[in-house]
Amino acid sequence: MIGMQRKWVAHLFLILGVVVTAFPLYLAFIASTHDAATIGRGRMPLLPGHYGVDNYEQAWSVGSGERVNGTPVRITMWNSFLMALAIVVGKVVVSALTAYAVVYFRFPLRDFFFWLIFITLMLPLEVRIIPTYKVVSDLRLINTFTGLTLPLMVSATGTLLFRQVFLTIPRELLEAAKVDGAGPLRCLWSVVLPVSTPGMAALSVILFLYGWNQYLWPLLITTDRKLDTVAIGLARMLGNAEGLMDWNVVMAATILTSTIPTGVVIFMHRWLVQGLIEVSK
Amino acid sequence: MTKVSAVFPNKVLPYLLVTPQLTLTIIFFIWPSLQALYQSFTASDPFGVKTRFVGLKNFRDIFTDPYYWHSVRLSFVFALQVSLFVMAVALLLAFMAKNPLRGATVYKVFLLWPYALAPVTTAILWVFMFQPSIGIVATVLRYMGLTWNHTLHGGQALLLLILASVWKQIGYNFVFFLAALHSVPKSFLEAAAVDGASSSQIFTRILFPLASPTTFFLLVMNVIFSFFDTFGIIDTLTKGGPAKATETMCYRLFVDGFKSFLINRSAAQSAVLMLFVMILTALQFRFLQHRVHYE
Structure with missing residues (x-):
């Protein structure tokens, strides 16, 4: 056989x-199961501790602590x-309609x-x-869900x-x-869209x-703060990344908010890969 | 564009179909971009009450500012280092994963994991490892006699930024390299093997040249990533510091516009970056057309 490099x-x-790839995430998980003092001592354990439930509970429903000030992860x-x-629904609808007009x-x-x-x-x-920013502010859409999503619904890639x-x-x-x-x-609804489902699924994942x-x-x-998204909430919690802060809660929040993208990669990696490659064509 | 006949004869409907996309594009893309261009040739007070045309003054201001040149140089050095580093690692891994292996899907999923995470999440994970007083890597380095403090040393801050960015992008590059290596015709490899080529010869003489369109594509994508998509990582990890050591063009534009309220200067920087993206996109487009031509 060709290219017989040793398998091992x-x-x-x-x-x-x-x-x-996994080490930083493993470390975050470990940190999310210890108390703040253990981490603050500067000797990071490599095995899980016993404070996991408390930390996740705190990150999920409070988001703040003695030395951390954030937004509850559930929000x-x-x-x-x-x-x-x-954004997914908006982009898919808007770009499918445009492409339909351009092609047919x-x-x-x-x-x-x-x-x-x-x-x-x-x-x-x-x-x-x-x-x-000025356009959105002139339209009085600052601090609204519409302002947050509408401008992101346009995409040439879609x-x-x-x-x-x-x-x-x-x-x-x-x-x-x-x-x-x-x-x-x-025709769009009953013929074109059903045939395009795989492409649509791949695009939606991305x-x-x-x-x-x-x-x-x-x-x-x-x-x-009621409109804080995952990334904003995390950045708020991290603050200046001091040595002495409630890293346990920050890491619990990091792990919790990573579950969704992680799930997407695990269960939809086929579509994700297909989408990445399709979009680049 | 393809020149095939229309399927439907409608005259008004197509306009209705493009209206949503067109409206949003004009309001949120075209109009603001024209505004940015306009602002780059004018001067106005912070409240935008009085505006006057100043020609190329804003551009002269930024191009005579040594700190601006610093950010330009930094952006290119950063982009190039991230691109080369990430592509070398991803190509090596893709080469290893090219033949059918047990657990190939598991490898792929793990490598793509960071790609799916938010830039802010990436920054948090890396700052946690390198935090000067409690970070595990910083601690290990201290035992080895090396002082790590990226909040004081510009070089270390940049290195941290590069590592975090590379970590995030490996999976993306891996996927493309793997696809490129898989698309190489089996007959080429068999012919080479019959001629007694070694595995490294096959790589340098056949696989790599045939994957070069992908390499070029990825280079452009990695440069775009380093220029624009690292904003979240920079803002969380270093805030452009210490002492502007990690202030890329994009980050500086943000600081000038939203922190210092130098709207016109910031607009001139927007114009420069727009030109840069246009060149990149044009290159990409030309190159992809060539690729299509050869296939």
Whole structure:
């Protein structure tokens, strides 16, 4: 056989990779099961302690302690969940409609619209941040859920992905539906979208993580703690990362808020990988 | 664009279909970007009451500021170090995982794990290991006679930032390299083996050249990641410090705009970054077209 590198060498390297990847998370988990004093002593244990339940309880429902001041994780996780969900639904709907128009209709300015949307790829939030903030503030959307999610619902990637997917659908399928008397919207709903489910699922997984992990936008748009997202809540808790603080609670919050992305990777890694590769085409 | 005939003859419906996307794009992308460009050529007081055209003054201001050049140099050095480091590790791991292995999925899931986590989470995990007084790595280093304090030493802060960024991006690069290595035709490898090529020869002469479009693609993606997506990591880990040691272009733009309220200066920096992203995107696009051409 070709490329007969010894199997154990391959396993060795990959296991090393996994250890490096997992160690920071393992350490966070260990820290989340000890008390603050043990961690503050500067001799980090490598095996779990007995304070896990207390720490997670505190992170989940209080979010603050003697030397930590944050937002309860149950609030930040709920906010991030809603935010991610809104972004997924919004982006999928908005970009599917656009791609449908671009692929199946011919109309004046079609290419112009397409390029206008394509250009947004070149304008990350970071480069237009102040004027975008101003727009949202002029629309009186600061500290609102709409302000948090609506501006993130546009994406060229979604549109490009749907366009790719739609282009691979045989035209005969639609012609047949038309002969049966289906109109354009009927065709979208009953023919095009069902065939595009795998692409849509892959896109949704990526968008969900994107929404769940948002930081800069919520940092600017929300000051109200009730709207704190996961990332904002964690950053608030961490503060200046002093040696003497309730690291146990911070780490419990870190682990709790990581469960959702972790679950996504474990149970949907196939879609995640497919989505990453599809989006790049 | 593909030139196939329309499936539906409707004249008004397509406009309705693109309206949501177009409205949001114009309000939240195009208009603010034009605003940023406009602001980069004007000067206004902090309250935005009076505005006047000043030509290239804002650009002159930033380009004569040594600290701005520092942030430019830093951004490129940082991006290049992260990209090369992460790609070397990911390519090695992908090469190891290329043949069918037991537990391949488990490896993949573990390596992708950090990719799915928030940048802030990444920063917290790494700051916890390197916290000068309680961090486990800092403690070990102290026993070895090395003083670690990234809140005082700029070089250490940058190193920490690089490590955290690399850790986060390995999985993403791994997935693409693995796909590229899998797409190499088996017949090439068999022919090489028949000719007696060693495993390292196969790698350098066949696999790596054939994976080079992926390498280029990943380089661009890693540079974009390092420039823009590291904001959360920087803001949580170092806040651009100590003494601007980790103040990348993006972070500086944020500080000038939202902390110092130098709106016009910040806008000029936006314009520079916009130009940079445009060049990157154009490169990417041209290159991908070439790739399609060859396939």
